[in-house]
Amino acid sequence: MARAxxxxxxxxxxxxxxxxxxxxxxxxxxxxxxxxxxxxQETWLNAWRAIGSFRGLCSFRxxxxxxxxxxxxxxxxxxxxxxxxSDELAxxxxxxALASERIETADEHQELQRLMASLxxxxxxxxxxxxxxxxxxxxxxHLMGMPLGTVKVRLHxxxxxxxxxxxxxxxxxxx
Amino acid sequence: xxxxxxxxxxxALLPEWAEGGLQAEARVRVNSHVQxxxxxxxxxxxxxxxxxxxxxxxxxxxPPVPEGLASQIQRVVRLDMDRRSIRRRQRARIAALLTxxxxxxxxxxxxxxxxxxxxxxxxxxxxxxxxxxxGSITVWALLGLAVSYILLGxxxxxxxxxxxxxxxxx
Numbered sequence: 001m002a003r004a005x006x007x008x009x010x011x012x013x014x015x016x017x018x019x020x021x022x023x024x025x026x027x028x029x030x031x032x033x034x035x036x037x038x039x040x041q042e043t044w045l046n047a048w049r050a051i052g053s054f055r056g057l058c059s060f061r062x063x064x065x066x067x068x069x070x071x072x073x074x075x076x077x078x079x080x081x082x083x084x085x086s087d088e089l090a091x092x093x094x095x096x097a098l099a100s101e102r103i104e105t106a107d108e109h110q111e112l113q114r115l116m117a118s119l120x121x122x123x124x125x126x127x128x129x130x131x132x133x134x135x136x137x138x139x140x141x142h143l144m145g146m147p148l149g150t151v152k153v154r155l156h157x158x159x160x161x162x163x164x165x166x167x168x169x170x171x172x173x174x175x
Numbered sequence: 176x177x178x179x180x181x182x183x184x185x186x187a188l189l190p191e192w193a194e195g196g197l198q199a200e201a202r203v204r205v206n207s208h209v210q211x212x213x214x215x216x217x218x219x220x221x222x223x224x225x226x227x228x229x230x231x232x233x234x235x236x237x238p239p240v241p242e243g244l245a246s247q248i249q250r251v252v253r254l255d256m257d258r259r260s261i262r263r264r265q266r267a268r269i270a271a272l273l274t275x276x277x278x279x280x281x282x283x284x285x286x287x288x289x290x291x292x293x294x295x296x297x298x299x300x301x302x303x304x305x306x307x308x309x310g311s312i313t314v315w316a317l318l319g320l321a322v323s324y325i326l327l328g329x330x331x332x333x334x335x336x337x338x339x340x341x342x343x344x345x
Contacts, residue, residue, distance in 0.1 A: 002205045009256055012247045020245040028238040037241055044248045076340055112232050130194070131226075134234035137196065152191075157188050170224075 001062055005051050012051070016044055019064060026065055026133050030072040032079075039075060043068040058142035064137070065143055114166050123158035130155060180208045185215045193222035252312035286311045 003011035018146050023043060028036045046067050054063055129135045129143065137155070141148040180188070185208055191197050192205045209219050 007254055012252060016249050016252065019244050020248060021240045024240045024244065025237050037244055041248050041251055042242065043248065044252055048255065049259075066289075066333050108228075109232055109236065112228065124326070127229070128233075129220075131229040132237075137191075155191055156187075159225060161223075162229075163221065166225060166228065 001056075005054060015060070019061060020044075022061065022133065023064060023068055026066050027072055029128060029132065030069070031075050035075060039071050040067065042071055047069070048075060059139055061144045062139045065133070065135075067144070111169065112166070114164055119158050119161065123154050123161075126151060126155050127158050127162070178204055180204050182208075182212065185209075185212075186218070189215070189218055190226075191220045194227040273319075275332065277316070280315050280319055281312070284315050 001011075001015070004015055020040060023040050024036060027039050027043070031039055043064065047064055048116050050067070054060070116127060119127065126140060126144070129140045130137075135143065137148060140146070141151045144151070182184065185205065188197065188201065188205055192202065205219075209216050
């Protein structure tokens with residue numbers, strides 16, 4: 001990271017290789033699939049141009065996602081769409097389920113997706129950041145510009161709600 | 176001696192524990208409580224199940240990254256690095272060239288001023304010719320500065336292309 005900040009092209013290339021799959025998944029949930037690769041490329045370019053200003057106050061991944069998030073918001077505004085977290089599940093193309101998945105599992109996924117869509121938009125976004133993007137609480141707090149305590153409370157509430165609804169279904173299935 | 180956790184405290188810690196997000200010490204305390212309390216063990220299992228369900232859900236729905244995307248991005252970034260470094264060098268060259276030109280103009284103008292037109296002494300009456308000569312030197316100097324400013328700011332295409340062309344061939 002330190003070498004990349006000093007303008008080392010090889011060090012930066014290593015960062016690109018390491019974080020591109022995560023960044024791609026992060027952006028794919030926010031913008032239509034055809035523009036994801038272009039946005040990922042633009043994110044890396046902008047990050048490179050601004051890497052001198054990265055002070056390490058948050059993780060590099062959070063900083064990179066912040067740039068990606070800004071670009072995704074701009075893209076969505078340009079396309080006259082809603083804000084990224086208000087309509088995320090509606091416009092993000094669902095990834096192809098693995099061929100080996102059983103139908104039952106596919107149903108579970110759909111059910112889970114419906115349950116998450118019923119959560120408040122911000123809570124849904126937090127759940128996605130935690131489980132899909134595998135960000136820590138601190139990283140989520142930095143990315144969303146939200147106090148750490150608020151992130152924890154909202155996540156706790158959202159998980160309790162999901163758990164209650166899922167347990168009902170699990171119990172109904174086991175009967 | 177570490178104080179054992181109460182079941183109420185466990186309720187707040189278990190969701191984070193299920194994701195492996197607790198500090199080592201807190202983790203040990205939660206683990207030891209789970210081993211001795213049936214109610215909290217059941218809670219822990221439920222939180223684990225939720226965590227696994229959500230993680231699996233997102234892992235199986237992760238979009239495939241287009242092949243060669245990372246390499247393509249690496250190429251584009253490197254190209255951008257090269258362009259920006261060329262641009263910096265061009266600006267430095269242009270600035271140097273302009274400084275040299277401005278100095279040459281100023282020296283030429285000074286050389287053109289005859290010695291008897293040197294600035295008036297404090298008590299001597301001002302000569303109109305001397306004033307005109309010094310005025311023209313000032314105008315030349317200002318003109319040189321203005322041209323430098325415009326060239327550096329607007330980055331005139333011709334000079335840029337000349338340098339870019341040479342750089343690209345190498």
